[in-house]
Amino acid sequence: xxxxxxxxxxxxxxxxxxxxxxxxxxxxxxxxxxxxxxxxxxxxxxxxxxxxxxxxxxxxxxxxxxxxxxxxxxxxxxxxxxxxxxxxxxxxxxxxxxxxxxxxxxxxxxxxxxxxxxxxxxxxxxxxxxxxxxxxxxxx
Numbered sequence: 001x002x003x004x005x006x007x008x009x010x011x012x013x014x015x016x017x018x019x020x021x022x023x024x025x026x027x028x029x030x031x032x033x034x035x036x037x038x039x040x041x042x043x044x045x046x047x048x049x050x051x052x053x054x055x056x057x058x059x060x061x062x063x064x065x066x067x068x069x070x071x072x073x074x075x076x077x078x079x080x081x082x083x084x085x086x087x088x089x090x091x092x093x094x095x096x097x098x099x100x101x102x103x104x105x106x107x108x109x110x111x112x113x114x115x116x117x118x119x120x121x122x123x124x125x126x127x128x129x130x131x132x133x134x135x136x137x138x139x140x
Contacts, residue, residue: 003041005131009119010049016060019090024067026123029083034049034072034124037086042131043068044138046099046119059116061097061134065090097137105133 008026009017016065018024024043026033037043047062069087078081099115107128109115118124 001036003040003128004036004038005041005044005126005128006037006046006123007046007126007134008117008123009046009048009121011052012051012058012060013055015045018045019063020086020089021027021085022068022088024088025083025085029081031074031084032074034086035082036123036125037067038069039070042135043067043088044131046133047096048116048119051062052084061099061138063090064094064135064138070134080113083101085113091135091139095136097140102133102137106130 008024010026024034024045043065044061045063047058047060051056066089067086068089072084072086074082074084102116103109103112106126108118108124108131111117
């Protein structure tokens with residue numbers, strides 16, 4: 001089965017935790033979106049801000065990798081927060097890439113004046129070509 005490609009919209013501080021821990025989670029820890037992903041799928045993180053609520057605007061692609069597990073697993077972060085996660089293998093040697101520089105090249109951006117709208121979905125699928133464009137910007 002061919003790989004699929006995804007973008008996950010996550011603040012930079014949460015991306016850093018994910019890279020450190022080798023995982024992704026989505027939609028505030030729910031498993032529903034993660035169940036669409038499979039081992040071998042490509043995933044890039046887009047960070048609109050440095051922190052979830054109080055952060056400064058960032059608007060960058062901040063990490064990229066491959067899904068490394070078959071099913072989401074639930075972890076306990078706190079007694080009242082038990083998010084679902086998928087294991088990830090993150091690419092080394094990448095750097096953040098400003099989204100604004102890629103707008104004209106990405107097929108899921110249909111209106112450059114409202115380009116942030118697709119990212120509000122949180123986790124969403126993109127074409128292999130869009131993923132390759134972002135990856136190239138992050139490895140250049």
